[in-house]
Amino acid sequence: xxxxxxxxxxxxxxxxxxxxxxxxxxxxxxxxxxxxxxxxxxxxxxxxxxxxxxxxxxxxxxxxxxxxxxxxxxxxxxxxxxxxxxxxxxxxxxxxxxxxxxxxxxxxxxxxxxxxxxxxxxxxxxxxxxxxxxxxxxxxxxxxxxxxxxxxxxxxxxxxxxxxxxxxxxxxxxxxxxxxxxxxxxxxxxxxxxxxxxx
Numbered sequence: 274x275x276x277x278x279x280x281x282x283x284x285x286x287x288x289x290x291x292x293x294x295x296x297x298x299x300x301x302x303x304x305x306x307x308x309x310x311x312x313x314x315x316x317x318x319x320x321x322x323x324x325x326x327x328x329x330x331x332x333x334x335x336x337x338x339x340x341x342x343x344x345x346x347x348x349x350x351x352x353x354x355x356x357x358x359x360x361x362x363x364x365x366x367x368x369x370x371x372x373x374x375x376x377x378x379x380x381x382x383x384x385x386x387x388x389x390x391x392x393x394x395x396x397x398x399x400x401x402x403x404x405x406x407x408x409x410x411x412x413x414x415x416x417x418x419x420x421x422x423x424x425x426x427x428x429x430x431x432x433x434x435x436x437x438x439x440x441x442x443x444x445x446x447x448x449x450x451x452x453x454x455x456x457x458x459x460x461x462x463x464x465x466x467x468x469x470x471x472x
Contacts, residue, residue: 276301280343287335295332298343303328305344306351313355323354345400398448405444408432412440 275283275297283301286294303324310320327350331338340346402410411430415421423441427434 284340284343287332290335295335298331299328302344302347306347309348310351310355313352314358319358320355323351323358327351327354401448402444405447409440409444412437413444416441 275293278286278294278297280298283294283298287298306324306327307317307320310323311317314320314323327347330350331347338346402413405413408430412426412432415426415429416423421429423434423437426432427437430437432440
């Protein structure tokens with residue numbers, strides 16, 4: 274029966290402490306999430322541990338999180354967890370290198386965790402933007418990616434400047450809402466201020 278339920282229905286049941294709903298989510302997404310984890314980590318054991326942690330976090334925080342799109346939420350959580358793991362490992366290598374390296378040695382390449390998170394937040398936002406209504410999406414893309422002014426966007430899309438402003442406001446409001454639902458994105462608010470500031 275649970276196999277026929279939509280993701281939205283399963284999330285609603287999850288909030289009501291339905292363990293069968295969690296089991297269905299677990300089986301529905303385990304293989305997909307493991308593939309995502311392995312694709313980035315290139316280590317099956319690491320990928321399995323991360324997927325397990327993400328799913329466990331989903332259960333433990335079921336009352337605290339607002340999830341609009343379960344598949345996207347889980348996939349992004351796995352990506353972030355993998356790259357945090359990579360960041361920690363490279364930091365550990367750097368510390369070991371510092372003990373033995375001379376001043377002329379080149380440092381081991383490191384992943385800056387904040388930049389990694391910002392990169393994947395941008396990737397996630399791009400996915401959200403793709404789900405906006407067509408005109409709203411085009412207006413947002415012209416503003417963010419092509420740095421066109423309101424007037425230039427209006428001329429390009431044959432819209433009034435007021436309509437363009439309305440679409441930009443709607444896009445930003447939607448993105449703020451959706452990003453706000455993913456509290457484990459610690460840089461969400463920073464991302465909005467930096468990457469969407471120009472809107």
